[in-house]
Amino acid sequence: MGMTVAQKILARAAGLPSVKVGEVVEPRVDLAMSHENAALVMNQFLEIYKETGLAPRVWDPARIAIILDHRVPAESAKTATNQKRIRGFVKEQGIAKFHDVRADEGGICHQILPEMGYVHPGYVVVGTDSHTTSHGALGALAFGIGATEMAAVWALGSVLNVEVPDTIKVVVKGKLDAQVLPKDVILHLIGRISAEGANFKVLELHGPTIREMSVAGRLTLCNMSVEAGATSGIVPADEETARYLREEAHLAETLEPVVPDADAAYCQTVEIDAAALAPQIACPHTVDNVKPVTEVAGVHVDQIVIGSCTNGRLDDLEVAARTLRGKRVARGTRMLIFPASWRIYRQALQKGYLADLIDAGAVIMNPGCGCCLGVHQGALGDKEVALSTTNRNFKGRMGNPNAEVYLCSPAVAAASALTGAITDPRG
Amino acid sequence: MAKVVLTLGDDVSTDAIYPGRFMATVLPSETPQFCFADLTEFNRALNGKQIAKGSVIVAGNNFGCGSSREQAASTLKGHELVIVAKAFARIFLQNSANLGLRTVICPTLEAKEGDELELSAAEVQNKTSGKRFPIVPLPKARQDVIDAGGLIAYARKRLVERARRA
Numbered sequence: 001m002g003m004t005v006a007q008k009i010l011a012r013a014a015g016l017p018s019v020k021v022g023e024v025v026e027p028r029v030d031l032a033m034s035h036e037n038a039a040l041v042m043n044q045f046l047e048i049y050k051e052t053g054l055a056p057r058v059w060d061p062a063r064i065a066i067i068l069d070h071r072v073p074a075e076s077a078k079t080a081t082n083q084k085r086i087r088g089f090v091k092e093q094g095i096a097k098f099h100d101v102r103a104d105e106g107g108i109c110h111q112i113l114p115e116m117g118y119v120h121p122g123y124v125v126v127g128t129d130s131h132t133t134s135h136g137a138l139g140a141l142a143f144g145i146g147a148t149e150m151a152a153v154w155a156l157g158s159v160l161n162v163e164v165p166d167t168i169k170v171v172v173k174g175k176l177d178a179q180v181l182p183k184d185v186i187l188h189l190i191g192r193i194s195a196e197g198a199n200f201k202v203l204e205l206h207g208p209t210i211r212e213m214s215v216a217g218r219l220t221l222c223n224m225s226v227e228a229g230a231t232s233g234i235v236p237a238d239e240e241t242a243r244y245l246r247e248e249a250h251l252a253e254t255l256e257p258v259v260p261d262a263d264a265a266y267c268q269t270v271e272i273d274a275a276a277l278a279p280q281i282a283c284p285h286t287v288d289n290v291k292p293v294t295e296v297a298g299v300h301v302d303q304i305v306i307g308s309c310t311n312g313r314l315d316d317l318e319v320a321a322r323t324l325r326g327k328r329v330a331r332g333t334r335m336l337i338f339p340a341s342w343r344i345y346r347q348a349l350q351k352g353y354l355a356d357l358i359d360a361g362a363v364i365m366n367p368g369c370g371c372c373l374g375v376h377q378g379a380l381g382d383k384e385v386a387l388s389t390t391n392r393n394f395k396g397r398m399g400n401p402n403a404e405v406y407l408c409s410p411a412v413a414a415a416s417a418l419t420g421a422i423t424d425p426r427g
Numbered sequence: 428m429a430k431v432v433l434t435l436g437d438d439v440s441t442d443a444i445y446p447g448r449f450m451a452t453v454l455p456s457e458t459p460q461f462c463f464a465d466l467t468e469f470n471r472a473l474n475g476k477q478i479a480k481g482s483v484i485v486a487g488n489n490f491g492c493g494s495s496r497e498q499a500a501s502t503l504k505g506h507e508l509v510i511v512a513k514a515f516a517r518i519f520l521q522n523s524a525n526l527g528l529r530t531v532i533c534p535t536l537e538a539k540e541g542d543e544l545e546l547s548a549a550e551v552q553n554k555t556s557g558k559r560f561p562i563v564p565l566p567k568a569r570q571d572v573i574d575a576g577g578l579i580a581y582a583r584k585r586l587v588e589r590a591r592r593a
């Protein structure tokens with residue numbers, strides 16, 4: 001019996017010729033990522049070393065990445081102190097892949113890892129963030145873990161006790177409408193299989209529509225695979241992956257893709273006809289409450305957000321700039337833009353996108369998570385409605401349990417900014 | 428015997444258990460105060476020590492979905508609550524095992540607030556209704572960690588063994 005991509009990667013990382021679904025293995029880790037929650041990981045890491053008589057040393061400082069992104073610049077003394085402690089630890093342990101609050105290196109972790117070329121096809125990537133699934137876009141097996149689990153990884157270099165997951169094969173065929181984007185594909189999939197449809201499973205994404213998609217689009221898909229409960233989303237690496245790593249991440253090496261065996265066993269196959277897809281909206285308060293835009297068009301929106309690790313990339317800002325160029329954000333609606341990294345910010349600046357957006361009345365925020373998790377900037381007022389390209393709309397997610405969040409693609413967000421209400425970008 | 432102090436539906440997210448706005452608080456000793464902060468009455472009862480340790484929250488499918496924040500497990504552990512759900516989201520279940528928060532998978536359970544439950548290794552007995560419901564075992568990958576008394580202890584043991592071999 002052949003193996004899926006996840007099985008192949010786990011077998012290699014565990015030093016085994018093959019692995020079976022349900023088997024418990026201990027894969028070594030190629031890359032371990034944390035953000036501000038490194039403050040908790042540090043605490044648990046020191047706990048592990050307590051009374052052992054051993055000096056706390058991370059297993060490999062070159063394989064640990066720490067990116068400050070969730071609340072940058074710090075919104076409170078508490079956060080600032082956590083960030084300060086992290087800087088101290090980074091220095092003491094010699095952690096190389098550290099990205100501080102700086103415009104020459106900063107951004108959201110799930111953009112920094114790909115754009116810096118830190119993730120390679122076939123890698124085992126773990127992160128103390130559920131959207132670590134994003135990095136499957138480069139053909140890696142990437143999944144979220146908790147802080148204590150990360151502390152064990154820092155100490156031992158492997159993930160203890162991973163149960164080899166089953167894989168769902170997703171096949172996407174057909175040409176997307178110009179106004180229908182990768183975000184619509186993943187929202188549709190989540191709506192179809194539900195918020196727990198892929199719990200403890202991997203989503204392996206195939207089909208001509210995926211092959212034609214840029215790595216940026218694939219990152220959007222894999223990013224949100226966790227909203228269907230998936231351990232990881234994976235797009236097997238191909239020529240586009242190689243192009244991205246060479247041209248955008250500036251990697252010199254040629255990397256071996258990991259592809260599934262022809263006779264790999266999947267627990268389920270889901271087919272999506274991309275040509276039939278309308279723009280999709282996830283309605284409050286769950287990500288799987290997905291409807292075609294036509295069913296919710298006309299709902300008034302107080303705040304529009306374009307950004308996050310889901311849709312804050314150059315492609316997304318381009319869609320927004322193109323739609324808003326020479327026009328105005330409707331009165332009564334605020335628009336906030338959070339580029340996913342400073343590199344993207346600079347590119348958008350050079351291409352004139354930021355000027356287009358500013359002229360239209362949008363507020364350009366500094367790269368980072370921003371209002372996505374409701375702790376920092378752009379909070380909502382009571383009974384306000386947000387339309388956002390982020391990935392979660394749980395009650396209270398944008399900082400106010402008395403507000404509502406709808407999720408959409410950048411095309412829907414931009415079209416809606418012009419009208420102040422949820423609008424179908426196809427006209 | 429343990430009393431059901433709260434019943435919830437499907438898809439309770441970690442944002443609901445531990446809202447993002449308290450995430451700068453990280454230490455397990457400090458997170459319990461924000462447990463279900465937006466369920467104000469329940470939070471007040473917890474912090475006022477009106478809820479006995481070992482009390483049960485009953486939930487539907489996909490409990491703990493969303494963010495990987497470990498505060499969601501440590502805040503519940505801090506009050507020594509027990510979660511009995513139809514199913515749990517992966518990262519939350521792992522965090523719970525790692526921190527010693529007791530989770531019970533019981534897909535068919537019928538229970539309402541105020542019911543008294545008896546939890547054993549194989550089943551949940553609802554003493555109030557007299558009905559019994561089978562338990563699904565936790566993923567076997569987690570059992571070693573639970574048996575070792577949590578991930579810190581388990582990882583420490585592994586670390587010391589490795590140092591001894593080196």
Ligand code: SF4
Pocket residue numbers: 070108109110129131308309310368369372373390391
């Ligand atoms: S942008 Fe939002 S979802 Fe992405 S890492 Fe930041 S807080 Fe998490």
